[in-house]
Amino acid sequence: MMLDKEKQKEYLAEVRKEMPKTKHFSTMLKAFITGGLICCVGQSISLLIKHFFPEFDEKTVSGFTTMFMILITCVLTGFGIYDKIGSFGGAGSIIPITGFANSIVSPAIEHKREGIILGLCANMFSIAGPVIVFGISASILVGIIYLFI
Amino acid sequence: MKNHTIIFNNPVYINETATIAGPKEGKGPLKNYYNNILENDLLKEKSYEKAEIKIHTSAIKQLLNRSNLTSKDIDCYFGGDLLDEIISSSFTMREIDGPFFGIYNACATFAEGLILASCLISGRLINRAVCSVSSHFATAERQYRNPLELGSQRTPLSQWTVTGGAAALLETSNKTNIAITYGTVGKVVDFGVTDANNMGAAMAPAALDTIMTHLGDTGRDVDYYDLIVTGDLGHAGSRLLITMAKSKGIDLTKNYNDCGVLIYNREAQKVEQGGSGPCCSGLVFCGYLYTKLKMGIYKKILLVPTGALLSKTSSLQKESIPGIAHALSIELV
Numbered sequence: 001m002m003l004d005k006e007k008q009k010e011y012l013a014e015v016r017k018e019m020p021k022t023k024h025f026s027t028m029l030k031a032f033i034t035g036g037l038i039c040c041v042g043q044s045i046s047l048l049i050k051h052f053f054p055e056f057d058e059k060t061v062s063g064f065t066t067m068f069m070i071l072i073t074c075v076l077t078g079f080g081i082y083d084k085i086g087s088f089g090g091a092g093s094i095i096p097i098t099g100f101a102n103s104i105v106s107p108a109i110e111h112k113r114e115g116i117i118l119g120l121c122a123n124m125f126s127i128a129g130p131v132i133v134f135g136i137s138a139s140i141l142v143g144i145i146y147l148f149i
Numbered sequence: 150m151k152n153h154t155i156i157f158n159n160p161v162y163i164n165e166t167a168t169i170a171g172p173k174e175g176k177g178p179l180k181n182y183y184n185n186i187l188e189n190d191l192l193k194e195k196s197y198e199k200a201e202i203k204i205h206t207s208a209i210k211q212l213l214n215r216s217n218l219t220s221k222d223i224d225c226y227f228g229g230d231l232l233d234e235i236i237s238s239s240f241t242m243r244e245i246d247g248p249f250f251g252i253y254n255a256c257a258t259f260a261e262g263l264i265l266a267s268c269l270i271s272g273r274l275i276n277r278a279v280c281s282v283s284s285h286f287a288t289a290e291r292q293y294r295n296p297l298e299l300g301s302q303r304t305p306l307s308q309w310t311v312t313g314g315a316a317a318l319l320e321t322s323n324k325t326n327i328a329i330t331y332g333t334v335g336k337v338v339d340f341g342v343t344d345a346n347n348m349g350a351a352m353a354p355a356a357l358d359t360i361m362t363h364l365g366d367t368g369r370d371v372d373y374y375d376l377i378v379t380g381d382l383g384h385a386g387s388r389l390l391i392t393m394a395k396s397k398g399i400d401l402t403k404n405y406n407d408c409g410v411l412i413y414n415r416e417a418q419k420v421e422q423g424g425s426g427p428c429c430s431g432l433v434f435c436g437y438l439y440t441k442l443k444m445g446i447y448k449k450i451l452l453v454p455t456g457a458l459l460s461k462t463s464s465l466q467k468e469s470i471p472g473i474a475h476a477l478s479i480e481l482v
Contacts, residue, residue, distance in 0.1 A: 001338045001358070008341030015342065015350040018389045020305045027302070077298050086300015093300050106298035110291055113196045127299065 349386020
């Protein structure tokens, strides 16, 4: 039995009235704190690298920092800690590079039972895939524009 | 059969049940009603799918042990679960020697099994049947949602898939006085809900339709039952059902509850809207409600497991979610 479109709208309006809403203020605050803390960790790693290797230039330091952040996330994801940070922080833990690393490692862990190639490798980018596609497409586009100006 | 309701003239007795609850369910408010509580939901297996199969198998084996039967004594097995191609049930039956019907009605599978088995038993075509269901949080998350370790937030409307296995033994002879007397077969009802996280809203119209059909067909009143219990509408879904029922002139405020609400401590266990999955109604009925019926605390209950008939493909293709609900009148006779 399928309800006609008009009555569907009425029902969905009633559903919206009854169902609980996302608490925007508290989730945004949590995201702000979590995201801020992750950035603080990144900044301190970067300062530490600068301190111990003063010969590194700015680019090398930021490269190493990113690598460290990704490494930390992979380990935390493997031990089942990052998903807890994610469920607390929401977008605060998704937006930084750590969120991207987590979105690659988590399906890889999930699918390793289906084999290295068809399981792990094939599913590794199931969540991060669209980001990579858009990233590559955008950079090609920018590259072409850059060529002509 | 009257309209959509099958009348079981020869009573079908539920003589034994067996339940295996996952670790989270084992910390819930109904923990004292389960036969077994698992400490770990992987059970030393290599995958969660294998663990679910093990849970399902042990539920059936335990049922047979408890009723002193062997697998060959059962005329027919009815089993179902949530996984693609119902592998948990089918793979379970590799271990068990008996004729098997694999069934699927999402979270209403348990009711579907009970109604089908009751038809055969009440019609005296078979003497003994086992109905079983299983579900597992980790396997369902993987199939319908995101990888377990992905750091994403659960929406306030989400529900927690119950980990566990439940099985019930249905017979012609009466070792107990708990019998299935009526079964109302539900229609597929679609009110246009497209949010796959909002299962309660998708299934509530189906539940209401089935409850109304049942009451109309049997000529019974809501007050006739000690308890009317839906499968897994969750907190918000059951509130929606009560509101919708009120507008149709049915008062569900007194003797209504939902298995998804009963199975967890909502705040302490962080389950948002409550439990879901075929084993939600399976565990609550075979564990909690069956014990209450045995003790005589409840005498007449209407069990209405609800199912959301969506797949990952259908929701990605922006299809709305059809719901289904079957009702079973279970009474002391």
